[in-house]
Ligand SMILES: NC(=O)C1=CN([C@@H]2O[C@H](COP(=O)(O)OP(=O)(O)OC[C@H]3O[C@@H](n4cnc5c(N)ncnc54)[C@H](O)[C@@H]3O)[C@@H](O)[C@H]2O)C=CC1
Ligand SMILES: N[C@@H](CC=O)C(=O)O
């Protein structure tokens with residue numbers, strides 16, 4: 014059988030991992046694909062010492078790789094929006110199939126890229142773009158194809174989860190842990206994408222579209238990062254029986270879908286609360302199967318290479334069996350993809366954790382409680398703690414029952430207007446994983 018020839022663009026963390034794992038596991042990979050596979054060319058700014066390129070042509074010009082007539086599959090591992098888009102469209106224009114780990118590219122330009130690929134009859138595969146090595150795109154598109162998916166929630170940024178875990182367990186400083194995540198190759202080229210939730214929102218956008226059969230709508234996602242999480246809230250949440258995790262949540266309703274990324278209190282006994290370090294996990298609720306969870310390394314050189322190579326195997330099989338055998342890009346045929354309105358964050362329903370700093374006067378708690386009760390918000394539990402940091406003042410932590418976000422925001426405005434209340438009220442959403 015004719016060998017399938019691969020060109021890799023970008024020899025960084027993931028690119029070098031892909032070459033190294035391919036060299037190590039070529040026999041199994043080829044055995045699974047059912048045809049010979051060869052990495053014939055690598056394009057990148059520079060070679061890497063940790064990667065043996067013997068027998069592979071090296072070029073500093075990634076566009077030369079994308080146009081190389083010998084190549085069947087272009088693997089885009091340069092990252093970013095603009096040049097990556099031009100590169101992928103050039104590859105498609107030249108009749109190449111594309112494998113990419115670039116969630117920014119798919120979340121923002123995916124609709125256009127898929128259209129170009131469909132017109133040219135080539136495949137765009139992107140398993141590595143969401144949750145690194147976890148085969149979660151495959152799980153949604155294929156394994157759960159018999160379900161109506163109701164919601165999904167996931168820890169989908171390895172860097173952010175690594176930072177939160179190290180801060181909580183070892184008391185390490187935010188910047189120090191971020192620096193380590195960068196050294197380990199977990200972080201994005203611009204690490205604000207990790208800590209401000211943009212990377213997680215890219216991934217959630219992709220998961221939601223595959224789960225619900227809608228076009229990609231990254232610009233409508235609600236995004237809040239982890240940079241404002243304080244150790245006070247991490248500690249108080251734990252006392253209340255919760256762990257703070259940075260979650261991406263997508264949920265379908267009759268009038269639209271939720272698409273939101275933010276720090277979230279997760280009950281400590283839930284599996285998601287126990288997902289630590291660079292690990293990712295995605296919990297998916299399907300009407301037939303119920304809840305299933307997918308867990309594994311969300312970032313890192315070889316873990317991500319694992320997903321890139323699985324896509325190469327899939328595409329090699331398609332090359333040999335015909336395009337008709339390919340799973341549609343978002344799991345649904347183009348004709349059945351339908352627009353779904355993304356609900357504004359004010360319309361979502363959630364339980365909330367509130368931290369209110371007040372003068373230590375009698376009756377403050379009663380005033381706060383009466384505002385909440387007048388606004389129809391039930392309190393689940395209250396905790397007061399004197400701290401050395403806040404002499405003469407008293408932080409009050411509250412958990413509310415589920416309400417519409419607009420309602421809690423109005424109550425917070427009234428609470429902040431009380432004379433006894435100091436500064437802004439801290440609000441963190443609580444997820445109970447119910448329907
Ligand atoms: N590092 C990780 O754990 C994961 C990364 N990803 C994604 O994989 C992609 C690659 O990430 P990394 O390997 O971490 O990045 P990286 O920064 O380590 O590697 C990118 C490589 O591409 C080269 N490059 C970039 N632009 C170029 C250009 N115009 N011409 C020639 N060479 C160019 C760079 O020199 C570098 O060697 C990104 O889209 C990232 O979001 C996805 C999952 C996990
Ligand atoms: N920067 C990302 C890499 C994988 O997608 C992360 O930390 O999760």
Ligand code: NA
Pocket residue numbers: 140141142143144145146147148149150320
């Ligand atoms: Na994946």
